[in-house]
Amino acid sequence: MNGTNRGPQDLIKLTHDKLSADAVSDAVLCPSCGAVSMFIGTTRNSFEGKKVIQLEYEAYVSMAESELKKIFKSIREKWSTVQHICVHHRLGVVPVSEASVIIGISSPHRTESLEAVQYCINALKSTVPIWKKEIYEMDVKTNSGILQTCAEVCR
Amino acid sequence: MNGTNRGPQDLIKLTHDKLSADAVSDAVLCPSCGAVSMFIGTTRNSFEGKKVIQLEYEAYVSMAESELKKIFKSIREKWSTVQHICVHHRLGVVPVSEASVIIGISSPHRTESLEAVQYCINALKSTVPIWKKEIYEMDVKTNSGILQTCAEVCR
């Protein structure tokens, strides 16, 4: 795949499987590009001071894909030398420290892909219909020593 | 390694081995961070219109490491919430499409690591004593059908 020059690729995957940085970087590599920029969103162990055990993601899948395609289109309008764009977003349960999203963008020179990745994650967060729910660990002391979980919708 | 909160890590590797995006992203992952930003520099198949077969990198290793540490220090001064910083740079022969450098930076929120990666690759290119040499394929027609290579120092 990397040995030949393909035309610009728009690659989207919404998956319940664990994500891989290598899979995304391999997908966007191309022989005429000198730069791949990536962003990896990972599950944090705290939110608003509460301890997070895991996150759960759901998506309006068909619309998420069409909104991502709109973002890709506008990236190509803004940075015309961008070559391949790949977004992998995980759905379902994501344990702490694992990746929920990986974005990879290749370009001949570094500035375009660096700027485009920054634009892509910001646009994704504001326009792609995906939601996360944090699963918290409740304070043990106030619950008679029983560990409970409490689901809340994250803003 | 990712299950515990370590203090901020400065990770540098100059190596003749093939680089791995997963190795760098794993090295900077941390449970209190929500963001890992990465930059991968790859070998392009052309330079100034000539076909590149491979690149060869050499480094002033001890000084490259000390210059990278200076860059890391100034990243931590500019973006105080940056957690781990990892730079892997390959030395020796790097075939077309393979990574010559991978930078990974983690931070609780995305803006810091995105900006810091951009700063890091720009600073690396201007201050770290590493050199690449492009190995070109000569134009077959002007060389009696014999494929020759010609080493030139890249600016």
Add this chain to the structure above:
Amino acid sequence: MNTEILVLYFARSAEITGLRSEHISVPQVLTSLQLWEELVRRHPRLCVLREQVILAVRQEYVVLGNQPVILQSGDEVAVIPPLSGG
């Protein structure tokens, strides 16, 4: 005249209604706010989302207001609480 549409509920709206989707009958032409109020009439507890929610009609975002929405049989309408992907 009424038409039957498919309503999809996501995130907090799915928790409140206890539903992922349902088929409902609504007027063919109404404002986006009236469409929302139709959903609240069926699931009164949705009202807590009033200030945060938008709709997606045939996979295009529509804010709640006086904007007219023209619906055809089988159209997909989604309740979109604040996004939090990434």
Add this chain to the structure above:
Amino acid sequence: MNTEILVLYFARSAEITGLRSEHISVPQVLTSLQLWEELVRRHPRLCVLREQVILAVRQEYVVLGNQPVILQSGDEVAVIPPLSGG
């Protein structure tokens, strides 16, 4: 008074001199430009790099000019052609 230092050659300067490193004897105190000229005296073809090159003295960059350089026995001086890492 002279002192013996270790000179490292990289990239194009290594190709020109045919050396990776050499020990040479130079004055203990001189300007960075004089230090460069000492290297050119030993390897005249280095002169093509004059406009592009800088030195590193004990792993700190020094541009060619009137800046004084104070050397001690065993100090490391490197010839630094334009960088191209990354």
